[in-house]
Amino acid sequence: MPRPPLPPAPTIRPAARLSAALLSTALLLSGAAAAEAPARGPTVSEVIAAAAPGDWRGIDPESTLVMELASGPVILELAPALAPLHGANIRALVREGYFDGLTVVRVQDNYVAQWGDPEEEDGRGSRPIRTAKAALPPEFVVRDGTALPFDAIPGPDAYAPETGFVGGFPAARNPKTGEVWGAHCYGTVGVSRGDPDSGSGAGLYAVIGHAPRHLDRNITVVGRVLEGIERLSSLPRGTGPLGFYETAAERAPILRVRLVADMPAAERPALQVLKTGTPTWDAYVDARRNRRDPWFVEPAGAADVCNTLPPVRRAP
Secondary structure, eight states: OOOOOOOOOOOOOHHHHHHHHHHHHHHHHHHHHHHHOOOOOOOHHHHHHHOOGGGEEEOOGGGEEEEEETTEEEEEEEOTTTOHHHHHHHHHHHHTTTTTTOEEEEEOTTSEEEEEOTTOBTTBOSSOOOSSOSOOOOOSOBSSOTTSOEEEOSSOOSSOSEEEEETTEEEEEETTTTEEEEOOOTTEEEEOOSSTTOOOSSSEEEEOSSOOGGGTTTSOEEEEEEEOTHHHHTSOOOSSGGGBOSSGGGSEEEEEEEEGGGSOGGGSOOEEEEOSSSHHHHHHHHHHHSOOSTTOSSOOSOOOGGGSOOOEEEOO
16 A cells, blocks of 8 residues: 655744754753853851861950850950940949849840849939949941941841941941941840930840841940850740839849959850951851752842851850
8 A cells, every 4th residue: 555645844934943043052052051050159057167267266355245144154245346435334344243143124025135233214223333434425336437347248238338247246337428337136235225325334235036227326236145145035025015024033133244354264265256358258158148058949149237147156
């Protein structure tokens, strides 16, 4: 039986020929791109693990406080570049034993834990201030911060033209005015106040919740909790307005506060903080912005200043 005649060959129009050519080119290019694709970048943990000893800095004994609670120590580092007057006054308060025996007076959920004199009101409390100053002018902003070493991070910010770090502390700045100020991130330590010029450092708070950046430039930022923030964030929430404790029995006592410089060598905490402004720091910020851990399906491709806080470790 004879075979049926073959159908005529299809006519390829010019447009079809062009599409076929583009498809062929695209396939070639995609194959080349796949062959030349760079290797996966490091994860956050890989960057930290690969950091050299020189990528870490020690803490300043003269600017680091150890606040002892019944649950254990809370270690805070002061940022003298952002608030030199308050930093000096806090040192004086610590050295005169002002905080010893005071309490945590307020814990507001998703906000702050505050400590100081529970009887303090309008700058007058039951605990006398002997050698330090009872009030200081506000240091909400460093007016001429152009000389400060500012390690900026990429990306926009809702609260400032630019964000980054000053000496390892989260900060923001306005390049047009030269102003620099501390940023309220988790663990940031600030000075409680009533009127703008009523703060002295005798009352302090630490952020224990979502970063309240609306407080930036309205309160003096003096430092950051390096270790032990969980001992503040896990305290029972106060039942009074703004999370204030309503009875003395609710308050967590402060056993004592010491400067590391005044502690015996054997008792000093040996902490190190990852330096900013280094190639390792750049890799760390990039890894925070582009999470490459296998768990992530869609890396954000972004991270704000509060999501890139320098890691802290015990010295090896």
